[in-house]
Amino acid sequence: MYQYDAIDRQLINQRVAQYRDQVSRWKSGEMTDDEFRPLRLQNGLYFQRHAPMLRIAVPYGLMNSSQLRQLAFIARTYDKGYGHFTTRQNIQFNWPKVEDTPEILAHLAEVDMHAIQTSGNCVRNITTDQYAGVAADELIDPRPLAEILRQWSTFHPEFAFLPRKFKIAISGTREDRALTWFHDVGLHLQVENGEIGFRVLVGGGLGRTPIRGQVLREFLPWQHLLSYCEAILRVYNLEGRRDNAYKARIKILVQALGIEAFAERVEAEWAQLKDGPATITQAEFDRVAAHFAPPAYSAQEAIDLPLEKGFKNWVDRNTSAHKQPGYAAVTLSLKKHGVPPGDLTAEQMEAIADLADQFSFGELRISHEQNVILADVKNSDLHSVWLLAKKNGLATPNLGLLTGLICCPGGDFCDLANARSIPIAQAIQARFDDLDYLFDIGDIDVNISGCMNACGHHHVGHIGILGVDKNEAEFYQITLGGRQGNDAQLGKVIGPALSASEAPGAITRIIDVYLKQRHADERFIDTFDRIGIAPFKERVYEGRTHVTSKLDLLEAA
Template identity: 55%
Template structure:
């Protein structure tokens, strides 16, 4: 895991002091809200529906126990006892007092954390596969490259005021677990002539105009990656719309200009940058990679899960073993997803006590490391199989032992109208109702990604849900539009809108109708929902929903 160097520490300390002075001036009335707004956004502070919201960066979703304990402390001391983990692998606090924010940032700096570039028209937190460095199918651990991108993009003088916010995702495996094709730039590890490099995709995104990114280059070597990214950003910064925020993202530029012309301009910029100061020396890549070296795995770790008999006697534990474990590259180890989607709770939320307990589990069982996933869950990446039952029993004690990773109740949901000033409808109650409705049946449906957004900005990624739900408002009534067939993996697809919106009370019934079609018409019990939809098309689902 990366550790701050002297520059990092000084930089964060100076920024915190600067923002502390700005907050004092705002509280004293020396700055108006309009004057304060760009200053607070540069430091991850939003003004939401009821209060300020602070978004804290978790670079590429990686934390240690000390950092998680600090996040718990902040929730307990400065908020209402919980935090909300997001699809950018960050954490948000929904109720901080403005005058407390400088103190929060000071405390974050003590554990090498900050809120810089979690907002504004800049390059946001780089996200990656939550199983990076542990996954059995990984070509390369993407985190060293993600860290290099973080260092390159932090306060980049040319890209601090882009036409619009800019998001980058990177995965080191052929199976995309980071939704790279729905980012402004997506990177996928690739091998060519025995060398590992990167496939580069550009122009993806969600929001009111969801688009799948287009491949701009099928292989960029490590040493040229920063130069190539800089070339893309230069072209975007030059041509991106600044007169219309709805057309400002790079996806619109790619769509309207065409990938061929964009590629031509990027290659021209790249030709000027290649072999220059942005060329990454191998010794620097090696130096940063040492921070992400594999932990000291036990060579004699038992490669059989403990307590298999117990699983036969305990259906919930058996479900947990089936759904929440991910195959590790090291024999005798596994990765555990800690679901923050307990039935009836708020998706993505964790209390201060839960965060403290998870920090202890990471310290005791996962080499002091844990991850935040873009699906709003937490992960213990390196766990001995012989320790799984002990971890499960501790999760039971803190109410986070739900074995539902990838099932219908493992819902991505934005805060919606309960918090967000932009939202048209609530998201949280709808997610809770769905989870309660199908809790006893979710094993029947297998993998089923349900995602909910409270407005067209799509913070809940509804476009790429196998079933997506979008909150809209019509004549003062909250309605929910249903989409089917979205996919955030390497087979990226935007879901089909089935028709008019339904009321919140009707959403669980609507999902049941869709699931009945799937159950009745699937080829066999092993055919996933998404495969059945692709085979059947939208017609039978639309007919079931609207008659």
């Protein structure tokens, strides 16, 4: 992975000093709360329900074992002994003290980590595929260009105070696993006439106004990535709405202008910047790419894996195809039933760091599905990894299954949330605790968000669950048919929102319909596409008059 050099280290150390001074000026009253707010957000610090929350950047989801051990140290010393991995490949601590945050950032800087631009109206963490560099279906490794983009966007002087946040995702595989259609800018690496470049998407996003992105440019040679992003951001910075935070994302500007007019503006701006000094040099690409050279794989003989059922289930679900013969990418599930999805204790972090050191070249990745991946495990080591993962509660074989769901922290922690999401996740996990049953149901994405900001990506879950709040009561709106990937789509709302006590039962009813209607080996999403939403809707609302829930009554009133 990318190794910091003197300049990288100097900048994050200077960032710590700058932030320390900012906290001290805010504490002394020299800086107002309003003046401090965007500054602390650009260092990942939110003021939340119970305590501040600190979001730490994991650039494109990649880290090494020393960094994870340092996170364990921070969890134990400054938090309540655990952390939460997010759908943007970052980690959050929910209980630090504001006064401790400069010290936490200093500890992070010791291992080349930071919280720069993990919040605020600026360019956020660049995300990509968790299997980057090892995926069997990869065309081009996105990590070198993701790192180049990370450096470019770090402290960019012109784009630190955009109308709203700005998220970029890069994908280098045939099948998009980075949710590029739903980012402010999505980049698809591809090869055209022997030349490497990007298809550039713009204006996608989930949140309050979910919109699938549109193609801004069919092919952009890689050398122009930075100048082209500069053109996009300049148009957005100058023309994006600033009168209403809910209408300030670039997707709203793109919708208002239309993609053709927006593209004309970007192209006109880019014409002025093209071939300028921001053009990426081959030397710089090579310098960065060298950090992502494949690790020292060794030749592996074909082996027969043990047939033990639990192990076989885990291999089937939680490992994936690898470029290198004899190796596999292992997903450690952070979705153990009964544990808040995405949470990891300090002890588990240390256990994973040990696993990474022993079995996967000391590196690991975070996925936007909130799991940890050991990307380079020998097939012959899989059984040992499974045993150790199991011992640490990290081997639930539910990747891509109903209980492997994505879930935001929700109303238990987050100030923005309308409803809690963790109890719903746990109620679903409790209902579907039988592994054989889960395996029988098969591939299904369940995504839960506690509010319309959609951190749990509910719009793109096959089953999406959105927490809504009316009159202090928690309700849940269910969508069906959403999906990520090349064919990414938003789910359709099934009907009126359900109460917290009804929602888990509704999931059971939806699954019942699927199991009754499916053809042999047909996945949930394929059955849905074939039979449509009506049978699910009928079953979920069976026995109810049209307006029954408290929420409906409120809405009717």
